Amino acid sequence: MIHMPSIISVADLSKTYKSGLSALSGINLEIERGEIFALLGPNGAGKTTLINIICGIVTPSGGKVTADGHDIITDYRAARTKIGLVPQELTTSAFETVWATVSFSRGLFGKPANPAIIEKILKDLSLWDKRDSKIRQLSGGMKRRVLIAKALAHEPTILFLDEPTAGVDVELRRDMWNMVRKLREAGVTIILTTHYIDEAEEMADRIGVINKGQIILVEEKASLMRKLGRKQLSLQLHDKLESVPDALASYKLELAPSGLELTYTYDAQAESRIPNLLTAISGAGIVFKDLHTSQSSLEDIFVNLVSNRA
Amino acid sequence: MNGPAVAAIYSFEMARTFRTIVQSIVSPVLTTSLYFVVFGSAIGARMTEIDGVPYGAFIVPGLIMLSVLTESISNSSLGIYFPKFTGTIYEILSAPISAVEIVMGFVGAAATKSLMIGVIILATAALFVPLHIEHPVWMVVFLLLMSIGFSLFGFILGVWADGFEKLSFVPVLIITPLTFLGGSFYSIDMLPPFWHTVTLFNPVVYIISLFRWSFFGTSDVSVGVSLAMTLSFIAACLAFITWIFKTGYKLKS
Known part of the structure; x- marks a missing residue:
């Protein structure tokens, strides 16, 4: 594989x-071309500061950032x-029309006017009907689309x-997720920050966790789930059990006080057991009538990570 | 050079002017007409000529400057303050646009509007008093210089202000008094020696004197000194704006 x-x-x-x-210290991060990268972290962790530095809104105190090979300061x-x-904030001007404000943005970023592109963007975001509306007349969700x-x-x-x-x-959340996927298909790299872990779980290819101004983990979502995801297997027993038989001691099973449920906690590495x-x-003569497994969500993983390092 | 960006900011600001056309254009014209009625006709009828110029005509350059100065400052300062206030400044800061281009867009639009107002007031004045302009080319050059200079000053004010109160403080409490006391309605030669000297510390005196010279060929202070004062004012504003963008003062953290 050629490394891009x-x-x-x-x-x-x-x-x-x-x-x-000190909002950020010693941040090292590589975002791959074409991926969806989710940056998770509690409030005040430095997510927005990091984004604002990359975008040019906040001046870094030290370090270097390049975007598509261009230094964000010298180039x-x-x-x-x-x-x-x-x-993050719904910061819009109030008195312009949707069409005018979106066209303004295109010009501001140095691109010549192109009504066809603006039209396509507005249609994709279900804003076409609102193109002549003043922004202050729009609902919060519509402003977000703008x-x-x-x-x-x-x-x-x-x-x-x-x-x-x-x-x-x-x-709108669903719409937004669909839009993000479409953009990715078109080759756009997407970096999102979120509090909603299910969002990261649903969307991201890779996940970075930032806490107290430091990146504490960057991992592919799937492998992060495998590595840190705790799984549990519960067995509902047919007959009441007084204690866990010695033959099963190596599995460290937990017996519920009722004596009717056995729980085995394991991680991805132990799946084969x-x-x-x-x-x-069954060798020990235990009969179970039902079983189910559960897996910790990204949210559990995240809470674990942040609290362990706090 | 990011031409589309300058054009985008410029037309955004001009659109704001035309959206508030009554407030932007009509109100200075109305105010000026009132000055003519009160000072020009009512009081002027009892005044003698100043430096050989009828009083009604004498106050025209000062009246134009009064509007151009206050409008340049308030337009330009509001232009940059408002995005700061609403938070939309994020977009300008994250755009591939240099400080010079940002200033060109905002100050260019504010100066254009001031220029328009200056020309409209001149036309309004011509309805009240017969006007003869001695140095029309210089008149246009000075009008342009003042519009740009005070729009630059307004830009600085807009960056500095962190509330609407501060925003109106400078035009209302500093510029208007300085203009009134700067010889808009009288020649400073009419003042007693002490106040004459005090007045020479008022920078607006030089501006009005210079502008009046382009109309009537006479001035309170020498043209060379006035021009030098005006140009150094513009240079100081430019230097300060350069510093603002270099340090990010109140725009970037």
């Missing part, structure tokens, strides 16, 4: 605000032309979505 250089490369990035608050024009940003349209107006190849679905209804366990259980 990362589309965004962050090296030893740090940011200390004037107030003395900011080329770097920023590639990047679109949908900010911000996305503005970010896409100059056809960026990297899109930052800072908490795109905060305070958004279910329908399941058939042996079941054989051993």
Whole structure:
């Protein structure tokens, strides 16, 4: 496999605000071309600061960032032309029409006017009917769509979505997820931050966890789930059991106080032991009438990670 | 050079002007007409000529400058302050656009509007008093310089202000008094020696004097000194704006 250089490369990035608050320290991060990368972290972890530095809104205190090979400071024009940003806050001007504000964004990013592209973007975001409406007349969800349209107006190849679905209804959330997938198919790299772990679980190829200004983990979603995901196998027993038979001691089974349920906790590496366990259980003469397995969600993993390092 | 970006900011700001056309254009014209009625006709009828110029005509350059200065400052400052206030400044900061281009867009639009207002007031004045402009080319050059200079100043004010109160503070409490006391309605030669000296510390005196010279060929202070003062004011604004963008002062953290 030919290794493509990362589309965004962050090296030893740090940011200390004037107030003395250290928002980021020693951040190293590579975003691969064409992926959906989810950045998770509690409030105040540094997610928005990191995004704002890459986009040019906040000045870094140290370190280096390149976007598609262009340094974001010395070669900011080329770097920023590639990047679109949908900010967290619903910051829109009030008196312009949807059409005017989206066209404005395209011009601001140095692209010549192209009504066909603006039309396509507005249609894709179900904003076409609202093109002549003033922004202040729109609902919150519609404003969010306008911000996305503005970010896409100059056809960026990297899109930052800072908490795109905060305070958004279910329908818009689904729409947004579909849009993100479509953009990815078109070759756009997407970096999103979110509080909603199910969002990351549903969308992301890779996940980074940031806490207290440091990246504490970057991992492919699937392998992260495998590695850290705890699984449990529960067996509902036919007959009450007084204690776990010695023959099964090596599995460290837990017996519920009722004596009617056995629980086996394992991780991905121990999956292969399941058939042996079941054989051993029937060998010990234990009859079960039902069984089910459960897997910890990304949310559990995340809470675990953040609290372990706190 | 990111031409489309300058054009985008410029037309966005001009659209704002035309959206608020009454407030933008009609109100300065109305105010100026009132000045003519009160100062020009009512009081002017009892005044003698100043430096050989009828009083009604004498106040025209000062009235134009009064509007151009305050409008340049308030338009330009609001232009950059409003995105800061609503948060939409994020887009300008994240765009592939240089400081010079941002200033060209905002200040260019504010100066254009001031220029329009200046020309409209001049036309309105021509309805009240017979006007003869001695140096029309210089008149246009000065009008342009003042519009740009004070729009630059307004831009600085807009970046500095962190509330609407501060925004209106400078035009209302500093520029308007300075303009009134800067010889808009009288020649500073009419003042007693002490106040004459005090007045020379008012930068607006040089601006009005310079502008009046282009109309009537006479001035309170020498043309060379006035021009030098005006150009150094513009240079100081440019230097300060350069510093703002270099350090990110109040725009970037």
